[in-house]
Amino acid sequence: MHRRTSNEPGATGGFTHATGQSRDRRAVRLQRPPGVPKITFVNQTRHDVLIIGAGGAGLRAAMAVVEANPELSIGLVSKVYPMRSHTVSAEGGMAAVIKSNDAREHHIYDTISGSDWLADQDAVEMFVDEAPRELIQLEHWGCPWSREDSGHVAVRPFGGMQIERTWYAADKTGFHVLHALFQTSLQFSQITRYDEYFATSLLTADGRCQGCVALELRTGELHVLRANAVIICTGGFGRIFPFTTNGSIKTGDGLALAYRAGVALKDMEFVQYHPTGLPGTGILITEASRGEGGILLNSEGRRYLQDYDLGEPLDVHDPRHPQNRTMELGPRDRLSQAFMHEQAAGRTFDGDYGDYVQLDVRHLGEDRIDTRIPFVRELASNYAGIDPVVEPIPVRPVVHYTMGGIDTDVHGATTLPGLYAAGECACVSINGANRLGSNSLTELVVFGARAGRHAAAAVVGQQLSDGPEIDRQVAAENDRLSELRGRPAGGERVAVIRDGLTTAMEAGAGIFRDEASLSACCATLRELEERVARISLDDSSPVYNTELISALEIDGMVDISQALAHAALDRTESRGSHQRTDYATRDDANYLKHSMAYRTDGDPRIEYKDVVITRWPPAERVYGSSGDKDGKSAT
Amino acid sequence: MSDTTIRLEVFRYRPDNGGPSFQSYDVPYHDDWVVLDALNYVKNYIDGSLSFRWSCRMGVCGSCGMQVNGEPSLTCAAFLRDHMPGPVRVEPLTNFPVERDLVVDMNGFMEKLDHVKPYLVREDEADDLSAEYLQTPVQLDRYKQFSMCINCMLCYAACPVIGRVDDFIGPAALALAQRYNLDSRDQGKQMRQDVIFQNEGIWECTFVGECSEVCPKHVDPAGAIQQAKLEGAVDYYKRLLMPWARRS
Numbered sequence: 001m002h003r004r005t006s007n008e009p010g011a012t013g014g015f016t017h018a019t020g021q022s023r024d025r026r027a028v029r030l031q032r033p034p035g036v037p038k039i040t041f042v043n044q045t046r047h048d049v050l051i052i053g054a055g056g057a058g059l060r061a062a063m064a065v066v067e068a069n070p071e072l073s074i075g076l077v078s079k080v081y082p083m084r085s086h087t088v089s090a091e092g093g094m095a096a097v098i099k100s101n102d103a104r105e106h107h108i109y110d111t112i113s114g115s116d117w118l119a120d121q122d123a124v125e126m127f128v129d130e131a132p133r134e135l136i137q138l139e140h141w142g143c144p145w146s147r148e149d150s151g152h153v154a155v156r157p158f159g160g161m162q163i164e165r166t167w168y169a170a171d172k173t174g175f176h177v178l179h180a181l182f183q184t185s186l187q188f189s190q191i192t193r194y195d196e197y198f199a200t201s202l203l204t205a206d207g208r209c210q211g212c213v214a215l216e217l218r219t220g221e222l223h224v225l226r227a228n229a230v231i232i233c234t235g236g237f238g239r240i241f242p243f244t245t246n247g248s249i250k251t252g253d254g255l256a257l258a259y260r261a262g263v264a265l266k267d268m269e270f271v272q273y274h275p276t277g278l279p280g281t282g283i284l285i286t287e288a289s290r291g292e293g294g295i296l297l298n299s300e301g302r303r304y305l306q307d308y309d310l311g312e313p314l315d316v317h318d319p320r321h322p323q324n325r326t327m328e329l330g331p332r333d334r335l336s337q338a339f340m341h342e343q344a345a346g347r348t349f350d351g352d353y354g355d356y357v358q359l360d361v362r363h364l365g366e367d368r369i370d371t372r373i374p375f376v377r378e379l380a381s382n383y384a385g386i387d388p389v390v391e392p393i394p395v396r397p398v399v400h401y402t403m404g405g406i407d408t409d410v411h412g413a414t415t416l417p418g419l420y421a422a423g424e425c426a427c428v429s430i431n432g433a434n435r436l437g438s439n440s441l442t443e444l445v446v447f448g449a450r451a452g453r454h455a456a457a458a459v460v461g462q463q464l465s466d467g468p469e470i471d472r473q474v475a476a477e478n479d480r481l482s483e484l485r486g487r488p489a490g491g492e493r494v495a496v497i498r499d500g501l502t503t504a505m506e507a508g509a510g511i512f513r514d515e516a517s518l519s520a521c522c523a524t525l526r527e528l529e530e531r532v533a534r535i536s537l538d539d540s541s542p543v544y545n546t547e548l549i550s551a552l553e554i555d556g557m558v559d560i561s562q563a564l565a566h567a568a569l570d571r572t573e574s575r576g577s578h579q580r581t582d583y584a585t586r587d588d589a590n591y592l593k594h595s596m597a598y599r600t601d602g603d604p605r606i607e608y609k610d611v612v613i614t615r616w617p618p619a620e621r622v623y624g625s626s627g628d629k630d631g632k633s634a635t
Numbered sequence: 636m637s638d639t640t641i642r643l644e645v646f647r648y649r650p651d652n653g654g655p656s657f658q659s660y661d662v663p664y665h666d667d668w669v670v671l672d673a674l675n676y677v678k679n680y681i682d683g684s685l686s687f688r689w690s691c692r693m694g695v696c697g698s699c700g701m702q703v704n705g706e707p708s709l710t711c712a713a714f715l716r717d718h719m720p721g722p723v724r725v726e727p728l729t730n731f732p733v734e735r736d737l738v739v740d741m742n743g744f745m746e747k748l749d750h751v752k753p754y755l756v757r758e759d760e761a762d763d764l765s766a767e768y769l770q771t772p773v774q775l776d777r778y779k780q781f782s783m784c785i786n787c788m789l790c791y792a793a794c795p796v797i798g799r800v801d802d803f804i805g806p807a808a809l810a811l812a813q814r815y816n817l818d819s820r821d822q823g824k825q826m827r828q829d830v831i832f833q834n835e836g837i838w839e840c841t842f843v844g845e846c847s848e849v850c851p852k853h854v855d856p857a858g859a860i861q862q863a864k865l866e867g868a869v870d871y872y873k874r875l876l877m878p879w880a881r882r883s
Contacts (some may be wrong), residue, residue: 081741136766140755142755142818147775186749186752195741540684543649
């Protein structure tokens, strides 16, 4: 893999900083005179396939292109170094059918029922069928999966599953998957990396997507990157909410790129709250802690989930505990909603950072905690001052995953020829109204690979268009960024707009919503859109101007948040993670449909598209041991 | 919450605007704030021009390494309470060129990482994806520790050799080489050894172990380097004394 670097004089750091107090190396060595170019375009660079985002999906897509056609050249653009991508934070594991007690039908059914029947069933079938091969591929690429004594990979139970099928690498699965993918990708010379380049807009000509404009952080230069296919793999947008497990980079940039290029954002109203985040920081305590047997307790010490149609609790020392699809292993949406009811009833604990319940893993014992969920212990002790071996962990629901995203087909293709999307930024949809735990990492590799393969085939024989259409877009982008950077001081602050956005989203489009809250949210977002246009920057430097990047991010976040709020307002039913207090039941007659939000000059236009049903007609979602049997898949 | 504040002394540098300097900021003190929270407070509400990297704020993405009062630290895991009453001096990681403020140039490390071939090397003709390679928990344990590196660069900032020998591959990359060398699924050890022992720096490493001390993930790169050196030395004498012998 090549790393694209700039040779512009003065563009990179001028000295090595050495102030180690214990050592006598305080000298700051100035090596280059200052003098940095203003925003300028460098020459166009051409690849066959351009991938924006270098997390799990982007890296898998890049290697799929290489596998499909080693002659192709790939540009891999990322606003962070690939190993910083948020895939790194995934903890619990990755679902695929590999054990003899499991079957594809079970994984399909768990996914579809978990989605509250909003997943497209043809996509789910492909996903489940291709998952084992993709996970074995990761194993062959060095992922250090946890093992059985026999040497075969081990699996653990996860929420909403009939059969345990989650592959895991202790509780740092995403970290290991990302590093295995990134390190493996280094051997492919076909991949040219553009680390710390921020894609600001897509380029289209002759009705096809043909590249993007990207800002190089370390120089401030704009680059025109051309390709006959672009795959967006930029992750989700949990950062539009104030309390989220998502890292700061999860700002939905890729969704904004596609949305502005005329592609629909699908099912944006479905946002997953994970039931167990640490209050204050929002740091995730993995579902694996419940898969291993952890229990949830309210302020009365009761395992309150038994009061919410999630089955009967077994004693924690009963060998059958934890039961699949039951109690603490119910689906995430239902568990997070149960918390809200407990909170309303006054049965939660009162904390500095809001109400919480307790996640108790003490009965697992120190050895099992250290072997199976060591990261949980590390995080709880570092960030909550709690040792889970001796104390329950305070937890509350936290925004974790965005089911909605760029509308794609099962190949990752969007309606704009040449444009693909894969991973959390995309909506195929296999996740519908609520994603099943451990499906997201699997989705990255299955659909990352699919998009890569399809793009590799599609670019053969394609020619890039040259001419005024591209030049006009490049010039317009230059103008947009110059205008933003040239605004006089004293305008709106990025952080204040961001605070306004996250507050509005939580208040208006949180776990429970209604027409009034959503209407107010839409109105606030419209005001924020106007205020975004008045942002001015403290930072005038072209070099590593993170405030400029934040301004571009917030601009896109306000855009896609409007798609979310309007889609939520228009969906007058409750399904999965979308709970309307004014429309409390699921309405299959009118809403067994994907919402499709299109950008307009005014409010987003919301259209609908039918869900693909193959063999699993909509049914009640039943959890608890009775539902386990009744809910078995059609065969 | 309280009215207490704490002072940050932050290293500032803009390559297009003069030499380096320190700038002081008074930020609210909270018992459970980390240095990164304080930096974000500055960025958000006092001075938007301060540049630094961060993302996960849970110690796994490896972005936010800086010198905190002279010690290489993940700022998302360095609590203000451990530095009361202040001031807290925040500087970019030592031993790296500085791009801007607290942002260091990572390219050198990325190249070193590339050099050690940090991926499984197999002699198989084709990749058979019908089954996983078997690996027992005991085999996994042999390299597991070295696979925990988050590439946060703290060990490079702490390394006394890097400061003298610029092209030293360095602790994290050597630990990763050893991670793959020890993986029962790998067949690329010879290839990696050739790269590692062409490099001068490894013989200068004196096992002071500063890299292992600062490692937030307990990877123990110093241990990896000593293992590699021992194997390298054995390999050298084997080749010298028994040129006909195949590597074990």
